[in-house]
Amino acid sequence: MTSEIGQSINVGLMGLGTVGGGVADALLEHAADIKRKTGRTVCLRRALVRDIARPRTPELPAGALTANPEDILADPDVHIVVEVMGGDSPAGEYLERALAAGKHVVTANKEVMSRRGPALLELAQSQHVNLLFEASAGGGIPIVGCLMSQLLANEIRSIRSIINGTTNYILTRMARQQTPFADALAEAQARGYAEADPTNDIDGIDAAYKLSVLGGLAFHRPIPHGAIYTEGISRLAPEDFRYAAELGYAIKSLAIATAEPGGAVRARVHPALVSEDHLLAKVEGVYNAVEVTGDLCGQIILHGQGAGRDATTSAVMGDLLNIVRGIDNAEGPPPLPFSNGPAEGTQFAVQPIDELSSAYYMRLTCADQAGVLAQIARILGEGNISIATVIQKDTDPGSGTAQLVITTYPSREANVQTALAAVAQLGVVISVNNLIRIEE
Amino acid sequence: MTSEIGQSINVGLMGLGTVGGGVADALLEHAADIKRKTGRTVCLRRALVRDIARPRTPELPAGALTANPEDILADPDVHIVVEVMGGDSPAGEYLERALAAGKHVVTANKEVMSRRGPALLELAQSQHVNLLFEASAGGGIPIVGCLMSQLLANEIRSIRSIINGTTNYILTRMARQQTPFADALAEAQARGYAEADPTNDIDGIDAAYKLSVLGGLAFHRPIPHGAIYTEGISRLAPEDFRYAAELGYAIKSLAIATAEPGGAVRARVHPALVSEDHLLAKVEGVYNAVEVTGDLCGQIILHGQGAGRDATTSAVMGDLLNIVRGIDNAEGPPPLPFSNGPAEGTQFAVQPIDELSSAYYMRLTCADQAGVLAQIARILGEGNISIATVIQKDTDPGSGTAQLVITTYPSREANVQTALAAVAQLGVVISVNNLIRIEE
Numbered sequence: 001m002t003s004e005i006g007q008s009i010n011v012g013l014m015g016l017g018t019v020g021g022g023v024a025d026a027l028l029e030h031a032a033d034i035k036r037k038t039g040r041t042v043c044l045r046r047a048l049v050r051d052i053a054r055p056r057t058p059e060l061p062a063g064a065l066t067a068n069p070e071d072i073l074a075d076p077d078v079h080i081v082v083e084v085m086g087g088d089s090p091a092g093e094y095l096e097r098a099l100a101a102g103k104h105v106v107t108a109n110k111e112v113m114s115r116r117g118p119a120l121l122e123l124a125q126s127q128h129v130n131l132l133f134e135a136s137a138g139g140g141i142p143i144v145g146c147l148m149s150q151l152l153a154n155e156i157r158s159i160r161s162i163i164n165g166t167t168n169y170i171l172t173r174m175a176r177q178q179t180p181f182a183d184a185l186a187e188a189q190a191r192g193y194a195e196a197d198p199t200n201d202i203d204g205i206d207a208a209y210k211l212s213v214l215g216g217l218a219f220h221r222p223i224p225h226g227a228i229y230t231e232g233i234s235r236l237a238p239e240d241f242r243y244a245a246e247l248g249y250a251i252k253s254l255a256i257a258t259a260e261p262g263g264a265v266r267a268r269v270h271p272a273l274v275s276e277d278h279l280l281a282k283v284e285g286v287y288n289a290v291e292v293t294g295d296l297c298g299q300i301i302l303h304g305q306g307a308g309r310d311a312t313t314s315a316v317m318g319d320l321l322n323i324v325r326g327i328d329n330a331e332g333p334p335p336l337p338f339s340n341g342p343a344e345g346t347q348f349a350v351q352p353i354d355e356l357s358s359a360y361y362m363r364l365t366c367a368d369q370a371g372v373l374a375q376i377a378r379i380l381g382e383g384n385i386s387i388a389t390v391i392q393k394d395t396d397p398g399s400g401t402a403q404l405v406i407t408t409y410p411s412r413e414a415n416v417q418t419a420l421a422a423v424a425q426l427g428v429v430i431s432v433n434n435l436i437r438i439e440e
Numbered sequence: 441m442t443s444e445i446g447q448s449i450n451v452g453l454m455g456l457g458t459v460g461g462g463v464a465d466a467l468l469e470h471a472a473d474i475k476r477k478t479g480r481t482v483c484l485r486r487a488l489v490r491d492i493a494r495p496r497t498p499e500l501p502a503g504a505l506t507a508n509p510e511d512i513l514a515d516p517d518v519h520i521v522v523e524v525m526g527g528d529s530p531a532g533e534y535l536e537r538a539l540a541a542g543k544h545v546v547t548a549n550k551e552v553m554s555r556r557g558p559a560l561l562e563l564a565q566s567q568h569v570n571l572l573f574e575a576s577a578g579g580g581i582p583i584v585g586c587l588m589s590q591l592l593a594n595e596i597r598s599i600r601s602i603i604n605g606t607t608n609y610i611l612t613r614m615a616r617q618q619t620p621f622a623d624a625l626a627e628a629q630a631r632g633y634a635e636a637d638p639t640n641d642i643d644g645i646d647a648a649y650k651l652s653v654l655g656g657l658a659f660h661r662p663i664p665h666g667a668i669y670t671e672g673i674s675r676l677a678p679e680d681f682r683y684a685a686e687l688g689y690a691i692k693s694l695a696i697a698t699a700e701p702g703g704a705v706r707a708r709v710h711p712a713l714v715s716e717d718h719l720l721a722k723v724e725g726v727y728n729a730v731e732v733t734g735d736l737c738g739q740i741i742l743h744g745q746g747a748g749r750d751a752t753t754s755a756v757m758g759d760l761l762n763i764v765r766g767i768d769n770a771e772g773p774p775p776l777p778f779s780n781g782p783a784e785g786t787q788f789a790v791q792p793i794d795e796l797s798s799a800y801y802m803r804l805t806c807a808d809q810a811g812v813l814a815q816i817a818r819i820l821g822e823g824n825i826s827i828a829t830v831i832q833k834d835t836d837p838g839s840g841t842a843q844l845v846i847t848t849y850p851s852r853e854a855n856v857q858t859a860l861a862a863v864a865q866l867g868v869v870i871s872v873n874n875l876i877r878i879e880e
Contacts, residue, residue, distance in 0.1 A: 022736075026593065026736070030593075033595070034593075036660075037592060037593075037660075134590060140736070140737040140738060140740065141740060142582075142586045142589075142590030142591060142740070145585070145586070145589055145590040146582045146585070146586070146590070149582075149585055149589070149758065149762055150574060150582030150584075150585040150586070150755070150758045151582060151754065151758060152477055152757075152758050152761045152762065153466065153470075153474075153477075153753075153754055153757030153758045153760070153761050154754055154758075155473070160879065220476075220477075223790055224790065227790035228790070229792070229793035235874055236874065236876075237873065237874065239803070239833075239834070239843065240801075240803060240873075240874050240876065243801075243803065243831060243833065243843075243845045244801065244876075246831065247801070247829065247831075247845075247847060249801070249878065251876065254879060256879070260791055264790070264791045265790050265791065266790065266791040266793075266795075266796065267790055268793055268796070270876075270877060271876050271877075272876060272877045272878065272879040273801050273847075273876055273877070273878040273879065274878075274879050275879075275880055278879075278880075279719065279722060279743060280879075282719060282722060294754065295750075296462075296466070296580070296750045296751065296753050296754035296757065297580040297744060297745070297750070297751055297754035297755075298580060298744065298745045298748075298750065298751055299744065299745075300580065300581060300582070300742070300743065300744035300745075301741075301742070301743040301744065302740070302741070302742050302743075303719060303740065303741040303742075303743070304737060304738065304739065304740035304741065305737065305738045305739075305740075308738075310735075310736045310737070310738065311736065311737055311738055313593075313736050314591065314593055314594055314734060314736035314737035315590070315737075317592075317593030317736070318589065318590045318591060318592050318593045318594075320593070321592045321593055322589055322592065350663060350664065350667035350668070350704070350705050350706065350707055351700055351704050351705065351706040352669070353669035353706075353708055355706075356706065356708070361680075361683075361684065361687070361689075361713050363677075363679070363680060363683065389687065391683060391686065391687075393679070393683065394679070403679065403683075405683045405687075407687060433675075433677065433680075434675055434676065434677065434680055436676075436680065436684075436691065436710075436711050436712060436713055437710060437711075437712045437713070438689065438712065438713040438714075439600065439694060439696070439712040439713065439714050439715075439718075439720075440715055440718075
């Protein structure tokens with residue numbers, strides 16, 4: 001198929017819901033950016049929807065909407081199919097047909113990749129096309145690609161992950177506010193973090209699909225969804241969180257796959273007590289995190305947004321751009337990473353530190369006497385530097401000095417440096433000991 | 441060059457120090473594994489060292505050691521050069537010659553990639569070969585590939601990172617034990633975390649090289665090392681950590697690059713106060729972390745080992761295997777991710793939860809009377825389950841009940857389930873409220 005591709009790469013988008021809208025947006029609004037990053041023009045040729053009459057944002061080019069999957073699957077000018085419909089069927093059959101027709105495929109579909117991944121990947125290999133699925137597990141967290149590519153040299157020992165944002169939101173509420181499960185669930189539903197029927201999330205089914213995908217990549221074998229031990233979070237009570245905290249633990253719903261002696265794998269999704277010292281215990285709200293332990297890399301943790309329109313679009317578009325960059329090697333390798341950047345005319349300067357706007361921490365040794373702070377505050381005020389907090393510390397009656405710790409609201413670096421030089425000249429200031437920027 | 445490559449891919453290794461030894465080890469010890477993952481045989485053909493007479497582990501094949509770079513650069517049968525010598529020169533010239541000779545290159549060299557990256561990548565493009573450099577920043581953390589590949593669709597807003605393990609170790613010691621800087625540095629040197637001349641690490645020079653590489657990828661333009669504002673950690677005093685903690689902050693040395701209005705970039709390395717709520721504040725000891733904020737992906741954090749033999753080998757070997765997988769597209773795409781796994785004969789079973797060994801948390805509602813714990817402990821003991829802690833809580837004089845929270849040492853899941861079923865039958869046990877696994 002490679003040789004038939006002209007200048008423009010055409011995408012057939014299957015599904016135009018939340019994520020599909022994000023992908024369509026990215027294709028339409030960032031066409032110039034995509035061209036710079038891939039060297040190719042990428043067109044949204046068709047988008048499959050249920051009802052073509054419904055008004056949509058973004059508005060698609062005339063004729064792009066279709067309710068007939070054949071308009072994508074049977075169109076020889078569609079080079080890449082992007083599937084964001086979800087569910088096993090008919091999405092699975094569509095992907096099989098797309099691959100069989102020699103089209104590259106990007107999918108965000110955890111259920112299809114869990115149930116049919118091995119067969120679809122085999123088909124893609126025999127057809128010499130790509131099947132990429134970064135968005136199928138971990139949302140915007142680049143864990144799928146890391147397991148397939150950067151961490152490939154490792155023998156993976158274990159994956160431990162928080163890969164369902166709905167349950168993590170509920171558990172975070174229960175832990176922080178001692179909210180009963182039912183109330184936390186209702187709140188998640190009210191905020192749009194949980195569906196009307198929350199079964200897939202709270203019973204661990206969604207996490208098991210994702211673990212099936214990640215475990216398959218980590219351990220190089222299919223991990224059937226049905227072989228994963230799955231336990232939900234509905235039995236947890238506020239007192240469990242209280243007692244766990246007393247013992248030094250948080251409670252998280254973990255999806256875990258481990259290499260076991262003899263080459264076996266164990267995979268499980270269930271609530272777990274996690275030591276409060278561990279980064280997984282600090283994953284809050286709808287955030288996700290995946291810990292990978294390999295023989296070489298040791299323990300790596302990836303933390304980010306596991307769902308949502310933009311994060312999922314990041315993963316889908318990343319796959320798409322990588323396919324486009326490699327779609328025709330005859331045209332040479334993809335553009336240089338250091339030169340496929342901003343449009344002409346934008347400013348390339350690396351800015352000096354002087355213009356930085358930052359909050360600051362400053363520590364001074366001063367005479368322990370009245371009016372010192374007033375003198376310092378006056379100088380800072382003249383430099384447009386607002387004081388946020390002042391702490392006086394370590395008063396030393398012997399030397400008559402004290403430590404003055406001042407934090408500021410965001411200010412211009414050059415102003416702070418100038419003001420501090422003036423402060424250092426004050427008779428009541430023995431020394432300026434430190435100036436440290438505050439990163440919120 | 442592609443067409444000249446036969447079945448075996450030959451590697452020329454430049455440098456056989458700590459990381460070079462790890463790479464040689466991986467190539468020699470894991471040859472079968474590499475074959476499975478790439479479909480190709482990869483041979484360590486030559487390794488460049490200063491002194492070929494010095495005894496080494498692992499022992500290399502006879503004739504593999506050489507002190508003459510020409511034995512690698514001028515050998516047409518070396519397909520991939522792996523450079524782990526470090527330093528700008530002569531490594532930079534060697535890489536230039538390797539690329540000019542049509543060889544693929546993997547490098548762990550932050551200084552070369554910072555100073556010559558754009559020119560070398562241009563050369564690699566014109567030669568239709570790969571130049572990969574995952575190990576040049578972040579060690580085993582797969583951040584370089586993520587910026588080049590998975591996160592490619594994003595407009596990156598900022599990178600904030602802890603990318604020097606030596607300084608983070610020192611700062612962690614200073615924060616935890618109120619150790620003065622000089623003592624913490626001496627301790628880092630004694631443990632091998634800091635070099636005899638620690639200037640590059642503690643003055644932020646090492647971090648600036650790495651930030652130059654990461655910023656270049658994130659913002660698609662060269663970030664000259666000299667344009668990065670760099671400030672070391674030697675002025676920090678134990679009282680700064682104490683005062684910062686009172687204000688709710690940790691102190692970390694951050695390497696930061698941000699997109700500024702008008703398309704400019706600001707890049708800086710300096711100590712910073714980081715809110716204790718932020719994951720970056722929780723990066724301990726020699727660990728590294730990189731936070732990337734993109735318009736689509738939002739905030740992503742990658743955490744792991746930023747240096748060391750194994751972690752760096754993970755990154756170098758990942759690059760190498762990815763080059764090998766793509767080295768000759770005429771042979772078809774790389775093996776399937778779900779099927780390039782363990783050797784024949786290993787057990788493929790996904791293990792049931794029954795055989796899990798885990799520590800457990802159990803919460804019971806019991807009669808508040810003497811002897812209850814003894815009855816429960818006897819049943820657990822019969823199941824080979826050792827009790828780690830017992831807390832009695834929420835005694836209710838009205839109902840005469842209490843909550844009993846028991847944690848166990850690692851035990852077999854099936855034993856715990858059986859024992860707990862027996863415990864539930866005890867007359868003094870009103871209910872078994874919860875059983876939660878503990879993940880350390």
